[in-house]
Amino acid sequence: MCEDSLTFRYANHPPVEELIRTVTDCVESVSLEFDQWETTYVQGPGLYIVLVAGTSIDEYADPIGSNRWPVEECTVVDHESFFETARTVALNRDGAVIITVDGTIHEQMVRLKDIPEDHDAASRGRAIAYADWMGARHMSALETSLRDDVVTTITLSGETGRVTRFTDGEYASCQREEIAAEGRGED
Structure with missing residues (x-):
């Protein structure tokens, strides 16, 4: 809870922190597993994951055609099935993957709309x-x-393998080499 309101801060809630760690670890594993980052004209896996606390993203997201998360393979985030499915999605699909704070993965992948002028960083x-x-x-x-209802976003660069986590307009980023050097993300 925030000190001055009844707003729940999901980013600081232990089960949500664990969910963020699991998703980040899996995204890092996808980056580390791909071994052609230096090959000319080869696009690596790319991901854009949005962890939300709200019940609807209709206000700021549009479906991206037939790009879907294969819910028949992975409905909720768990390390093994999420990693396997994310690896496939990262190479074959485009758009953001939406995950709720309980770990449920939405089937429809989306394009996120720009923040309106009256809600931007100003x-x-x-x-x-x-x-x-x-x-x-x-x-x-x-x-x-x-x-307001986005807890964090996580990206995997399809060009460099960089993994970045964004929270409240701030970010922490790791180059693929840094992930490997720290021994993170390996299954």
């Missing part, structure tokens, strides 16, 4: 700080992380 009293390395997926994830 309303939070700060400018959005984009890094030079950020492409469209990462900039969208940074902006989306500012939404």
Whole structure:
């Protein structure tokens, strides 16, 4: 709970923290498993995951055609089936994967809409700080992380294997080499 309100801070709730760790670990594993990052003209796996606390994302998301998360293979986040399914999705589909704080994965993959002028970072009293390395997926994830019902967003760069976690307009990013050096993400 926030000190001055009845707003629940999911990012600090232990089961949600564990969910974020599991998703991040699996995304890092997808990055580490792919071994052709240096091959010219080869696109690596890419992911955009949005962890939400709300009941609907209709206000700020549009379906991306037939791009779907295969719920018949993985309905909720657990390490093994989520990793296997994420690996396939990362290579073959486009759009953001929506996961609720209870770990349920939505079937429809989406495109996240820009934050409206009346809800942008100015309303939070700060400018959005984009890094030079950020492409469209990462900039969208940074902006989306500012939404009230978004707990965190996680991206995997299809160009470099970089894994980034965005929360409330801030981000922590690890190059693929850093993930491997720290021994993280390996199954």
